[in-house]
Amino acid sequence: MKPMVDREQLHKLFLSGKPLAEIAKELGSTHGAIRTLIYQERLRNPLDWPHRVNYPGKSAEQPLMMHLYECDECAITFAVEDYEEVDHSATACPICGGEESVKDKCYGRFVPTSMASQAEAM
Ligand SMILES: [Zn+2]
Numbered sequence: 001m002k003p004m005v006d007r008e009q010l011h012k013l014f015l016s017g018k019p020l021a022e023i024a025k026e027l028g029s030t031h032g033a034i035r036t037l038i039y040q041e042r043l044r045n046p047l048d049w050p051h052r053v054n055y056p057g058k059s060a061e062q063p064l065m066m067h068l069y070e071c072d073e074c075a076i077t078f079a080v081e082d083y084e085e086v087d088h089s090a091t092a093c094p095i096c097g098g099e100e101s102v103k104d105k106c107y108g109r110f111v112p113t114s115m116a117s118q119a120e121a122m
Contacts, residue, residue, distance in 0.1 A: 005029050005037055014038060014049065046107055065109055067091070073101040082107070 005027050013023040024034045042049035051065070065082035071093035078094055092099045 005034070007037070007041065010034065010037060011041075011048065051109070065107070067107050068105040069093075070103050070105045071095065071098065071101050072103065073098055077105065 010023065010027060013026060018026075020034050020038075021031050024031045027034070038049060066079045067082055068077060068079050069091055070077045074093060074095040076093070076095060080091055090099065091102055091104075093102050
């Protein structure tokens with residue numbers, strides 16, 4: 001099956017904050033197909049497809065986005081909350097304070113349950 005939706009167009013509409021139902025109508029697709037496309041694109045490029053925290057009816061479950069870093073010097077992994085004001089290029093290790101040894105490991109959504117279990121593990 002060939003993709004019938006122009007991804008550039010979809011991305012533009014997505015960032016404009018339109019409801020998925022309207023995006024689907026505009027692109028001649030269905031709500032479910034658009035949602036699946038966005039989900040797949042987000043897996044590939046999470047930074048290009050931010051979760052829309054103002055999405056009607058979903059404000060209660062605002063996801064917590066985190067960057068995960070690893071320090072070569074101290075062999076530790078630490079997470080930094082992803083706020084727009086945070087400059088992640090200047091992230092320093094909380095143990096040795098170094099920046100060069102810190103590597104961006106991954107980026108993703110932390111769900112409260114896994115955070116709780118991580119806290120217990122520490
Ligand atoms: Zn370190």
